[in-house]
Amino acid sequence: MSNYKKVTHVLFDMDGLILNTEDLYTVAFQNIVSRYGKDYTFDLKQKLMGSQGHETANFIVRALELPITPDEFITETKEQFEALFPDAALMPGARRLIEHLHRKEIPIGLATSSSEESYHLKVDKHHQELFALFPYKTFGSSDPNVKRGKPHPDIFLVAAEKFPDNPKPEQCLVFEDAVNGVKAARAAGMQVVMVPDPRVDKSLTEEATVVLKSLTDFEPKLFGLPPFED
Numbered sequence: 141m142s143n144y145k146k147v148t149h150v151l152f153d154m155d156g157l158i159l160n161t162e163d164l165y166t167v168a169f170q171n172i173v174s175r176y177g178k179d180y181t182f183d184l185k186q187k188l189m190g191s192q193g194h195e196t197a198n199f200i201v202r203a204l205e206l207p208i209t210p211d212e213f214i215t216e217t218k219e220q221f222e223a224l225f226p227d228a229a230l231m232p233g234a235r236r237l238i239e240h241l242h243r244k245e246i247p248i249g250l251a252t253s254s255s256e257e258s259y260h261l262k263v264d265k266h267h268q269e270l271f272a273l274f275p276y277k278t279f280g281s282s283d284p285n286v287k288r289g290k291p292h293p294d295i296f297l298v299a300a301e302k303f304p305d306n307p308k309p310e311q312c313l314v315f316e317d318a319v320n321g322v323k324a325a326r327a328a329g330m331q332v333v334m335v336p337d338p339r340v341d342k343s344l345t346e347e348a349t350v351v352l353k354s355l356t357d358f359e360p361k362l363f364g365l366p367p368f369e370d
């Protein structure tokens with residue numbers, strides 16, 4: 141018997157999963173903390189991936205003992221993001237999977253911890269057509285219904301409620317790159333396909349239902365979704 145349960149709806153994380161914005165966050169944050177002689181290590185980054193903007197600012201200012209306020213940190217990030225995010229590239233396999241599910245009329249939703257403003261910076265220049273395929277979008281840092289960032293389940297529960305036919309959590313499959321995102325999806329009662337950064341320690345990927353090196357390796361049939369035809 142298969143360990144995987146059939147799903148009918150799919151929710152996508154964005155940063156580091158559809159778009160390679162994680163490398164850009166690393167550059168942006170390193171540029172800022174370098175001004176104060178600090179390092180934005182992967183260990184610190186992992187703790188922040190999936191959190192909301194204000195949570196990130198509070199955490200990083202405290203963790204690195206920066207001599208600025210969280211609001212000042214947010215102001216500094218804006219300049220970096222405006223320079224870096226418009227040229228964000230797609231992750232391998234993201235376009236093929238999203239277009240496939242759309243073509244097969246599987247309901248898909250976006251569940252990003254980004255703000256709506258940050259979403260537009262990342263998408264408007266090069267990726268509008270692809271993201272137009274998502275009829276339902278949830279922006280964690282902008283949506284008052286998403287009270288807490290990942291690893292809390294709030295965002296996936298709010299995102300699932302947007303589907304008009306009210307799927308149960310177990311009918312939803314989540315795609316995530318981050319440890320906090322996987323925890324959030326599991327806490328919401330959903331199965332989750334994880335495509336982690338290769339630097340993530342294996343012991344931190346164990347909560348995922350499936351762990352893949354790339355979205356190109358995903359087999360929809362495992363979860364009762366229509367197979368690729370190419």
Ligand SMILES: O=c1[nH]cc([C@@H]2O[C@H](COP(=O)(O)O)[C@@H](O)[C@H]2O)c(=O)[nH]1
Nearest residue numbers: 155165188189190191193196252253254
């Ligand atoms: O190096 C970082 N990556 C990502 C984040 C946070 O994670 C969110 C993206 O999470 P997700 O992939 O779950 O949408 C970003 O909006 C940002 O707040 C961060 O703070 N630092």
Ligand SMILES: [Mg+2]
Nearest residue numbers: 153155156317
């Ligand atoms: Mg992500």
